[in-house]
Amino acid sequence: MEGRHEYKKGLWNSQEDKILMEHVKQHGVGKWNRIAKATGLKRCGKSCRLRWMNYLSPNVKRGDFSEEEDDLIIRLHNLLGNRWSLIAGRVPGRTDNQVKNYWNTHLSKKLGVNKKEKIKTCQHSKSPSTKSNDMALNIKSNPYKEILNCSENSETRKFLQDNSLQEMIIIDDFETNFLFAGNGIGFYGPSSSIEPFQDYFVDPYPDWAAL
DNA sequence: AACTTGGGCAACCGCGTTCAC
DNA sequence: GGTGAACGCGGTTGCCCAAGT
Numbered sequence: 001m002e003g004r005h006e007y008k009k010g011l012w013n014s015q016e017d018k019i020l021m022e023h024v025k026q027h028g029v030g031k032w033n034r035i036a037k038a039t040g041l042k043r044c045g046k047s048c049r050l051r052w053m054n055y056l057s058p059n060v061k062r063g064d065f066s067e068e069e070d071d072l073i074i075r076l077h078n079l080l081g082n083r084w085s086l087i088a089g090r091v092p093g094r095t096d097n098q099v100k101n102y103w104n105t106h107l108s109k110k111l112g113v114n115k116k117e118k119i120k121t122c123q124h125s126k127s128p129s130t131k132s133n134d135m136a137l138n139i140k141s142n143p144y145k146e147i148l149n150c151s152e153n154s155e156t157r158k159f160l161q162d163n164s165l166q167e168m169i170i171i172d173d174f175e176t177n178f179l180f181a182g183n184g185i186g187f188y189g190p191s192s193s194i195e196p197f198q199d200y201f202v203d204p205y206p207d208w209a210a211l
Numbered sequence: 212a213a214c215t216t217g218g219g220c221a222a223c224c225g226c227g228t229t230c231a232c
Numbered sequence: 233g234g235t236g237a238a239c240g241c242g243g244t245t246g247c248c249c250a251a252g253t
Contacts, residue, residue: 009222009223010221010222010223010246010247011221011222011247011248012221012222030238030239031238032238032239033237033238033239045238045239046223046224046238046239046240047222047223049239049240050221050222050223051221051222053240054221054222055221082242082243083241083242084241084242085240085241085242096240096241096242097220097221097222097242098220100242100243101219101220101221102219102220104219104220105218105219105220106219
């Protein structure tokens with residue numbers, strides 16, 4: 001239990017960074033709660049994970065956001081709302097925290113977005129049966145599992161494929177195009193050319209009980 | 212020069228989900 | 233299947249620093 005320890009809070013110093021980096025180098029990422037015990041570092045697991053993910057990881061890109069990144073974030077935010085991890089997953093080298101901060105401090109101002117405006121989020125993330133009039137995506141022989149999130153014109157869903165849980169994003173109004181993104185696969189283009197995903201079809205009247 | 216204000220961003224917190232036993 | 237631990241996410245806080253007064 002983390003509560004039994006006296007963990008340090010606040011900014012990390014270079015010595016702490018060095019200890020954490022050395023530990024990750026030797027043991028890999030994960031098991032964050034064991035790091036304090038193993039290294040003597042007075043940081044809780046959550047803090048270690050955050051520091052690694054947002055700053056120390058070699059995958060993290062530092063420096064200013066480019067025009068291309070701006071454009072990509074704006075478009076993805078328009079479609080996904082405040083799903084920062086999903087957005088960040090499509091902006092190479094950027095973390096969810098970076099994207100979120102950048103949005104809140106730069107892009108929202110640039111676009112004149114009122115910070116208090118809440119992104120409309122789906123109320124049925126656990127109750128698909130309440131969504132009978134909505135378009136639903138059925139996957140042949142790959143049962144739909146659950147809706148994780150939806151905003152006005154997009155949804156994130158889980159489904160089973162080859163016995164493993166996959167996640168996909170479905171966006172139906174990306175400037176008249178269709179975006180489909182799942183683990184390891186992705187497609188963006190006119191709705192009329194979705195050949196790569198012929199195994200997926202949209203069912204406007206799903207039988208939720210059977211899913 | 213001293214103080215105040217506000218922007219930027221790293222880090223924390225709370226909570227929901229997933230995992231392991 | 234139940235439970236506690238671990239993980240991951242989004243919202244929020246608070247520190248640092250530059251600009252303004």
